Amino acid sequence: MTYHKPGDDRLDRRVFIPSLAVLAAVIAPMLLFPEAGPAAVSAAFSFVTGQFGWLYLLAGLSAVVFLIGLAISRYGNVRLGGPDDVPEFSYFSWIAMIFCGGIGIAIVNWAWVEPIYYMQGPPFAVEPMSSKAAEWALTYGQFHWGLTPWAIYCVPAIPIAYSMYVRGNPGVRLSVAAGGVLGKHVDGWGGVLLDSIVVFGVVGGVGTSLGLAVPLVSTLVSGQFGVQPSLLLDLAILAIWTAMFGASVWFGLSKGIKILSDTNVILAIFLVAFTFIIGPKLFIVNGWVNSFGQMASNFVTMSMWTDPVDHSTFPQDWTVFYWAWWIAYAPMMGLFVARISRGRTIRELIVAELVWGSLGCWVFFAVWGGYALNLQISGVLDVSAILSESGIPATVQAILGTMPMSGLITVVFIILCFIFLATTLDSAAYVLASVTSRKLSGYQEPKRSIRLAWAFILAAVGVVLIQLGGLKPVQTSTIVVALPLIPVLVILCFSLLRWLKEDFGTEARLHHLVTKQPAE
Structure with missing residues (x-):
């Protein structure tokens, strides 16, 4: 299974050219x-x-149900690797790479301000800016960044990892993981088209991240160092990011992406802990407990709410939008997480994403969202007015300005922004290089030349879109692509179930069933 033919890692023009x-x-x-x-x-x-909003909602809830059922079944014990395979990374580094690759810089934008948006326009006909709206504001932050998003991410990761490490199929691609259903058509035009759409989705997702990141960091740098906002400043910031994630991609998983993700998580923990210590601790804790309970008791209702009678736009503007966003990102996350999960069991992978991924997001929203909401409620800072008049970057800057040692904290926050986005970009470049390689196995890394090529392509796309101001349409078009990806995720689930039934209905692969995880 670990034998590779010469040329397996060369560029696959059949996917590369259509993708571009x-x-x-x-x-x-x-x-x-x-x-x-x-x-x-x-x-x-x-x-x-x-x-098709209803379809996105059904897909999200179905992903959660499917994974919970898979985790508690006997197939949860299936090791994603050979009999002698052990985890490639420590548990901390593995979780760090999963979290940083999947969330990126988006959470350092939205964790501060999203509860304020919900308070301004709450669900269920609640009065805006009321105390009830504040409770739902914290609840929906937990919901939109919790179990369902991570379930959507996890769904493609398992069949891809199973294809690579249990079946030993060559090719780190979504089309190969659908082989249980597509069969010989995997190598045809359908497989090429599927992989090309995946590449577009990844690049579009990176465009979304850049659209959030560049204005935020540009605003913070301008306010902190007195540099005038300009296109030149935006391009300089993008150049620093390119150097960071380009170097990370060059050094590969163990020496590049792993180290950057570890650093990212440690720095994020420091900033979240600092905010909690200097912030309204009791309000944050009470808010988290209350919002978690409210989310748990209303999870199915929130997951299926379409508001068919009153026709408010809240479900479409928020829940449907987010589920589509997560689905658009799912192929990239599935490919990346599968590649770093050799030696883990299916149950471990599900727990890592649904439990640890969700918990990480919940902490961000409980602490940073709770801090911002308290500023609004207490009257210390009119966060809502700043958000409405000046946008997200200026609002985050104003919130950071209320903290002790605000100058130092802002600098540390800027560094966190750089590292957070770099971890997403290097994951994206690594996945793109893997998808556009000929028959890469899960035991190989794509060629450095292909990894760097994609790093520079991503940077070039960022430059063009920043100059055009066209990041929003790319983000939107990426989410539109999420619609045909829903049946693709269904195919992946059926492919996995067929393989599991075939393999473990006999004695052929019972050595992949484990009751105790090998020592790391």
Whole structure:
């Protein structure tokens, strides 16, 4: 299973060229038709979320149910690797890479301000800016970044890892993991098309991250160091990011991505702990306990709420949008998590994502969201007004300005932003290199030349989109792509179940069933 033929890691032009063509097909209209192009993408997004919002909601809840059932079944003991395979990374580093690769810089934007948005426009016809709206504000932050997103991420990771490490199929691709259903058609045009869409989704997801990150860091740097905001500053920030994640991708998983993720988590823990210590501790703890209980008791209702009678836009604007966002990111996360999970069991992987991934997000929203909400409720800072008038970057800057040693904390926060996005970008470049390699196995890393090529392509796309101001249409078009990915995730689940039934209905692969995890 670990034998590789010469040339297995070479560039696969069948996937690489169509992927760039799909990307160009989306960016070109924004270049040629700067008004009509984004408008068409926005219209497509409104149609998809309006007509198929119910499907996104069903997909999210189904992912949670499917994984819980799989975890408690006997298949939860299946080791994703050979009889002698042990985990490649320590448990801490493994969780750190999963969390940083999946969340990226988005959480350092939204954890501060998302509860304020919910308070301004709460669900269930609650009065805006009321005490009840504040309770739902904390609850929905926990919900939108908790079990369901991580379940969506986890669904493709298991069949991909099973394909690579149990079945020994060559190719770190979504199409290969669907082999249990697609059969010989994996190597046909359908498989190439699927992988090309995955590549576009990854690049579009990176565009979304850049769209959140560059304005935030630019605003913080301007306020902290007195540098005037400009296109040149944005490009300089992007250049620093490119150098960071380019170096990380060059050194690979163990020496690059692992170290960056470990550093990221440690720095994030420090900032969250600092906020908790200097913040309203009792309010934060009470808010977290209350919001967790409210989410747990209303989980199914929140998961399925479409508001068919009053027709408020809250479900479409938030829950459907987020589920589509997570689904668009799912192929990248599935491929990356599968690659770093050799030697783990299926149950371990499910626990890592659903429990530890959710817990990490819950802590961010409980502490940072609770801190910001308390500023609003207590009257110390009118966060809502700043958010409405000046946007997210200025709001985060104002919140950080209320802290002791605000200058130092802002600098540390800027460093965290750089590392957080770099961990997402290096994961993305690594996945893109794997998908566009010929028949890479789970025991190989893609060629450095291909990894670096994708790092520079991502940077180039970022430069073009920043100049055009076209990040929002790329983000939106990526989410539109999530709709056809829903049946793809269903195919992956059926593929996994068919393989499990075939393999463990006989004695052939019983050595993959473990009752005790090997020592790391």
